[in-house]
Amino acid sequence: MAGELLDGVTSDPVRMGWMQGSPPPKDKLLLASRADHMRFPMIRWSYSNMRQFVPSRRVAAGGEGRPFERAIDEQLAQVSFVPLNDEVPVTLEQSLTQAFTDGILVLHRGKVVFERWFGVTGPETRHIAFSVTKSFVGTIAEMLVEEGKLDPAAMASDYLPELVGSGFGDATVRQVLDMTTALDFSEDYADPNSGIGAYSAALGLTPRPADYAGPIDLASYLPAIGNAGEHGVGFTYRTPNTEVLAWMIARIEGKHFADVLNERLWLPLGMPGDADLIVDQAGTAFAGGGLNLRLEDLARFGEAMRLGGLGVIPEAVVQRATHGGDPAHFDRNRYPQLPGWSYGSQWWISNNNRGCFSARGIHGQTLWVDPAAEMTVARFASHPTAANGANDPLSLPAWAALAERLSS
Numbered sequence: 001m002a003g004e005l006l007d008g009v010t011s012d013p014v015r016m017g018w019m020q021g022s023p024p025p026k027d028k029l030l031l032a033s034r035a036d037h038m039r040f041p042m043i044r045w046s047y048s049n050m051r052q053f054v055p056s057r058r059v060a061a062g063g064e065g066r067p068f069e070r071a072i073d074e075q076l077a078q079v080s081f082v083p084l085n086d087e088v089p090v091t092l093e094q095s096l097t098q099a100f101t102d103g104i105l106v107l108h109r110g111k112v113v114f115e116r117w118f119g120v121t122g123p124e125t126r127h128i129a130f131s132v133t134k135s136f137v138g139t140i141a142e143m144l145v146e147e148g149k150l151d152p153a154a155m156a157s158d159y160l161p162e163l164v165g166s167g168f169g170d171a172t173v174r175q176v177l178d179m180t181t182a183l184d185f186s187e188d189y190a191d192p193n194s195g196i197g198a199y200s201a202a203l204g205l206t207p208r209p210a211d212y213a214g215p216i217d218l219a220s221y222l223p224a225i226g227n228a229g230e231h232g233v234g235f236t237y238r239t240p241n242t243e244v245l246a247w248m249i250a251r252i253e254g255k256h257f258a259d260v261l262n263e264r265l266w267l268p269l270g271m272p273g274d275a276d277l278i279v280d281q282a283g284t285a286f287a288g289g290g291l292n293l294r295l296e297d298l299a300r301f302g303e304a305m306r307l308g309g310l311g312v313i314p315e316a317v318v319q320r321a322t323h324g325g326d327p328a329h330f331d332r333n334r335y336p337q338l339p340g341w342s343y344g345s346q347w348w349i350s351n352n353n354r355g356c357f358s359a360r361g362i363h364g365q366t367l368w369v370d371p372a373a374e375m376t377v378a379r380f381a382s383h384p385t386a387a388n389g390a391n392d393p394l395s396l397p398a399w400a401a402l403a404e405r406l407s408s
Helices: 074-078 092-098 132-146 173-177 195-203 218-224 240-253 257-266 295-306 315-323 392-407
Strands: 056-059 101-108 111-117 275-278 291-293 342-344 347-349 357-361 365-370 375-381
Touching: 056 257, 056 291, 074 092, 074 111, 092 101, 092 392, 101 295, 132 173, 132 240, 132 257, 132 291, 132 295, 132 315, 132 347, 132 357, 132 365, 173 240, 195 218, 218 240, 240 257, 257 275, 291 295, 295 315, 295 365, 295 375, 315 342, 315 347, 365 392, 375 392
Parallel strands: none
Antiparallel strands: 056 275, 101 111, 101 375, 275 291, 342 347, 347 357, 357 365, 365 375
16 A cells, blocks of 8 residues: 555555454554554554553443443434535545544433444444543542642642742642643644653653653653743643643542542443553653543543533532633634634633533544533544644534534
8 A cells, every 4th residue: 555645444454454463464563662553554553552552550440330321323324514614515424434533422311322433443442532631630630629639729839849940830720720831842743843742752652762861751851841931821732731730639649640530530430441541661640641441431421521420520620621711811823623612621612502512632532522412422533633623624513413413
């Protein structure tokens, strides 16, 4: 397939033959030492098998939850919509391969009404959720706020003295939660020299250069991030905020963040499946994007938020997380497809008349909740472009069209 421009069909990992055979042929072998797990088209296999490439820590299920009831409506596959900035309608079915979907579940009133799996991804696959992980972190942080354990008006450095003198040193907890910190950090996935590259090197998500002399874990890297302006002025998406938040949570609770996640959400919500949380070489959680979980467990988290927390997440926390942030602080230039939105408590909030909110991760990871339609969508993907602006033109109108159909 040399020279072929791969699409959602031709890049299918089974069709490509990745990691097939005992052992796989050399030209189909994926190696962490070459960062194969983070390069397209190999990501179409690796994102469903990340434990094979990087260390992780288990988030164990309690085994008490039951699978969602199925009430499949195959006619939903033919729901039609016009992608943003286009004139030609497509069906939901067509859009899934165009968006490099690995799996999707659509729930209506708590029942799965639409389900698709692609490539090597299936119901029991622990697929990487990337920045969808942030919304789990933000929710737990807001739970600690509700309990009086975390003061949103306090300085982050009050909880983490290691951050004194860093860009986080004079930022409040609320500014970290809502990503209105002013940091000398660029999250440009297309620029290998941006801050996200240095962050990845410290994390060890990809191999470090032979002459690398920088931080080798997150606790060493985060205090090295400098200041670049005034906190609280505007929202700028920067993953280190989430790492600081998870660090505060672990410090307050006196436990590894994976254990806090297990005790606060996984077990109380009855998640039927285990999850895996990527860690750095010091064992610190990659809280900004390292959760690998089953799609149905992701949907269960969305349903809990849609239904007011189900007695596990306080209703006040759900309210802050799904109605937070200041639209005036939102970066309209960077997110032109999200007019009127805001970002708060590590959640994306539409502020539309349907009350939609979302957890979003690079390469198409999505948790979309439409309370008015009583609908939750959970989607895993391995889109070749990291930034969600590449799949939003398909995804956003798809969710709207599904909500309209289900509401009628």
